[in-house]
Amino acid sequence: MRDLPRSLLLTPPPRRYCFVATGYLVRDGKTLLLKHKKLGLWLPPGGHIEEGETPDEAVLREVLEETGLEAEFTAPPRAPVMSNGRVESLHEPQRVQVEEIPGHNHHIDFIYYLRAKAGAHVHRPDESDDIRWHSHEDLGLPHVPDEVRESARDALRFVGN
Template identity: 40%
Template structure:
């Protein structure tokens, strides 16, 4: 049996001060998704997530869930711990996705990367059952909301 290619990706459930999370319209996949993308070589998951959020939305964010374990020995930095990890199919290959909760910093003004992103919506917990939100996004969002409530 031939192994399917697996890409490592990061996904951020970005929340604003109103406890709404950000969905973007992904032009290539033709659906509403949280912000995220592929990790690049020599990039940590935290670096990849900060880069993807900035590229796709212009937002600066704080990644929640940083480890409280003290540093020592040869440890350079502690990274955020994903609140969820899954593998899902995206056509001819799979994505191993690390999911994080983030808080938008600054003005929160969105500047979309228009080649990849066709729009954005801030979503409240009570609005998660809207038809345009994929079921897997909804289920993971429910867990993300637990972090910010």
């Protein structure tokens, strides 16, 4: 290691990224959050985008896997610029953000606001200690991270009832 330039020794390792999709699910003026087993925090459903999957497919799959609920986007996808059969428009996320996950890769997170389809009952997945619908007021409770609180309240305003 003595032969390496000092600048190389002080350079942090390059950031590694993975892609995830998150869904703020709204129904009856409330948004659904899950209490993460390891972190003890209330978080929206979401997870890694699998190979061969688009972000909007991933968010619907993750919501279904983690809650048992089917969801729908609040607006149709925009029309493609070219409609020659080779171009497909996706549902646009409300936001795309980079999240630093200590000890892991950085997540590039596609954030969607979704409406829960009526009729289905919520089930708790293995990865969660609890799952609960939160009103605007409930989002002020401890263990709801600030960025989750802000996005959840924004989803409630955007989606409405």
